[in-house]
Amino acid sequence: MLKSFSLQEKSWIMYDWANSAYSIIISSVILPLFYKSITTGVGIAPNLADSYWGYATSAATLAIAVFAPILGTIGDYPKWKMRLFKSFFLIGVVATAALSFTDDWRLLLAFYMLTTIGFSGANIFYDAFLVDVATEDRMDRVSTYGFAMGYIGGSTIPFVLSILLIMFGEKIGIPRTTAIKASFLFTAFWWIVFTIPMLRNVKQRYFVPASEHIIHDSFARLFQTLHQIRSHKKMFLFLIAYFFYIDGLNTIIHMAAVFGDSIGVVSDVLMIAVLVIPILSFPFTILYGVLAKRFGSKKMILVGIVIYLFACLLAFRMTTAVEFWILAALVATSQGGIQALSRSYFAKLVPKENANEYFGFYNILGKFAAIMGPALYALTSQLTGDSRNGLASISILFIIGGVLMLRTEDN
Template sequence: MTDSRTVDTPAPDAELRRERFGWYSYDWAMSVFNTSVTTVFLGPYLTSVAEDAAGPDGRLGFLGLSIPPGSWFSYVLSFSVVLQVLVLPLTGAVADRTGKKRQLLAGFAALGAVSTTGLFFVADGRYLLGALLFVVANISFGAATVVYYSWLPDLAGPDERDAVSSRGWAFGYVGGALLLAVHLGLVLGAPSLGLTTGEAVRICLASAGLWWGAFTLFTVSRLRDRPVPASHRRPGGGFRQLGRTMKEMRAFPLTLWFLGAYLLFNDGVQTVISLSATYATEELGLEQSVLTGAILMVQVVAVAGALGLGRVAARYGAKRTVLGCLVAWTAVLVAAFSLQEGAVAQFYALAAVIGLVQGGTQALSRSLFSHLIPPGKEAEYYGFYEISDRGTSWLGPLAFGLTYQLTGSYRYAIISLVVFFVLGFLALARLPMRRAVIAAGNTPPERL
């Protein structure tokens, strides 16, 4: 069998470049939700709103439960992830069966952008409104991402996907860094503008939603739907098709093997990203200004990292390049374990290394997985891929938290994450990629 999802041969080069640029632009559009909303601003802000709404006992009442305000955002985030586990594969099934990817991408992105913009009205103790809007926005973000990823095999042949995927990630990092820099400037300069910090944060959240929605319009104008082959049209709705796909996945054990390896090492990646600030403040005693600078630097360096490692993959293969990145992640954790308190320069150096390998790890994993998807199942399989990305993101934090609880040391907690990279490395290294690509019915690229 050969890969039927290579780029349409009748399409002229100019048309293909135009569509690829539209695809890149969605990474630019959506990345601000991850950086400005989820990573930087919403967690602390929604926590402060919840604290204002707390009762005399300092706790929130919700569905008969007594919740500390400090836990509110983490619970809301976890709930949205649980719903994503249910929604994302179903979204993929509908996209593959109908072929209406442009409409689905536009719809989910619009819903997410409107919900994010609505966060401007979260103030004066309206923590429930903030929770509702974020849950809708985060689910929409995940669903739109599944549809967006599924275009990759249509836009690039087997030997081009690493480069195309890397450029998409680079666009995303540039967009996220630009708007985050504006947002940080707005928050730091709020008093001189006659704004409170809370008002500045609300403007940042709303502008992230407007950015997401506005640039999605450009994306949708460039991308086009592909007809669904008759052999891939099956009767029944999304749930029935999803059930069939889950049964059929057992026929592709090597694809499942990759998902398992990705689950392990990506959980390590996400945990390092999300808990590095905690380690820096609690163990290294670094100031918030240092962390802010590191976040911006990672975004900027990640642009060069994604593009540079895309070129490395063209020469040595994506699998080898990802394995090299996992070695670098392990080295970062060992170095972080050894950092002395107040070591600002060394912390920035580690942040730079993280920026270099972060984009490459994510971009090349996305393109590697595209080779392992049976033709016609792109969106569905990327739905399961996103579940591996989001639905298991509690494993690393759990290991970190348990290690700290047992040892009382953040250093042992951070070094405990090495196990995710080591196990992920071993699982990926032992995966026969070329055989896995052929087993999925696709043509392997020259270098894997």
């Protein structure tokens, strides 16, 4: 599949393969379900446990969001992009491994917050490396293949191995809790091994001249970039639209497992149902890239927004495992496509030598958005006593994002 890509493009794509194991095992399914089983064991109400998870997600994303723009600006200097990428990557894998050594729900939330900071921080610089590895006419293709490979390999293979061990491990003498913790260690190992091509082969081609006063000059450039973004109507409107619709998407990713548990879906059934997402996402993400070449990135992003809006409305009346399977299938059709095309759409708008700086703002909007969505879900669930209302409330984010996206110029 990757024969037509250069060595740097393939190495960049493989990082999606590497960190997607984290996305499904830690962020989306196994850790959330393990957390819910522990909170249930100590008598915490399901909707309250959901709220704690939502607040932890919001707090972690706030921590990285506050520093994203200045980190991105520093990353534009020679060699700093890879240095910062490595630092956050190490935070993420160490905290992921640490999840295997506790049964306390508070410590689980603390380590989960650190993994979120590491994962999200590394992605600032990973996304920005797209301008270094691909020309503008190849960005949509490289970006969508990155997400696609992440889904079929990074998400599916380690997740299948993990749920097989969890579901059948007791037959060979491995307790369920031990199997769950082993999946966290396996995730850290997978993340490390498949990041090696990225570390060895991807180089920073575009950068601003080195400075003797990095911090001072970085803040000066940061304010200048903010002014440029505000004066660039197309970029400004897209970033605001992205702020809302990616918030809705990230909330569904982070809250799907705890939502399914709260409406009574059995955990084993839930894990199998969620497996549908990466399997289906693989061909649909590639399809989004193909269709974007014909119809444009903007139209395909809007298609994904409409599908997610429908999924939110479906969740409002959801009561059975079958309906959860339908929701998972809907999410799968557009999850990778929206994210990949948003990344490449923005990459085409930014000056290459300042890519980190601009992607710092891109990521801060994504991270600040990830604060609002889970908090909205958590607050609505807590006030109404029903997690269905929490997920349904996320629909407003897709509506606002879609309306703003319609106002941007076609790309």
